[in-house]
Amino acid sequence: MAHVINRDVWATAPDGWNGELQGGAYGAGICVIFNLLDAPGGGPRLHKHPYPETFIIRAGTGLFTVGDKEIAATAGQILVVPPDTPHKFTNLGPGPLETIDIHESGNFVTEWLE
Template sequence: MAHVIERDSWAEAPDRWKGELQCGQFGANSCLIFNYQEKIGAGPRLHKHPYAEIFVIRSGTGLFTIGDREIKASAGQILIVPPGTPHKFTNLGPGPLESTDIHENGHFITEWLE
């Protein structure tokens, strides 16, 4: 069965692509985060997941720490974080950092490391 998921069920604000959706409830083995980091320096603290996470950078530039690597990533690039790898990112500016983050699991499992 196909599912149509309306924006008001996952978006934090109707005018912004920011929010998250756990797709396991619809039979999919993925979760989506529509990330919008407006402030320079903003982003999640160090964490890891027991599954891979894929970052699709839609606009802006971020500094991603993935394991022992630091990667400056910009719009159009895709980063793949292997399962169990500590990672975090921050917005480098000058504008917002927007990404679609794909978790390869039907629900979020996050271990915060800092």
């Protein structure tokens, strides 16, 4: 069975792009986070997952901390973080940072480290 999931289900605001979807509820083995960080700074604290996470950078530049490395990723790039690897990111600016984050699990499993 196919599922069409409307914005009011996954978005945190009806006209915004921030939000998340746990795909397991719809038979999908992924979760998706839609991030739009308007200003420099912000972003999630250091954390890890027992599965890989894939970041699609749609706009802007983010500074990703992945394990002991810092990676500046820009629009058009894709970054894959291995399972159980501590990571976080922030918007470097000057404009918005927009990412789509794909978790290889039907439900979010996150261990916050800071």
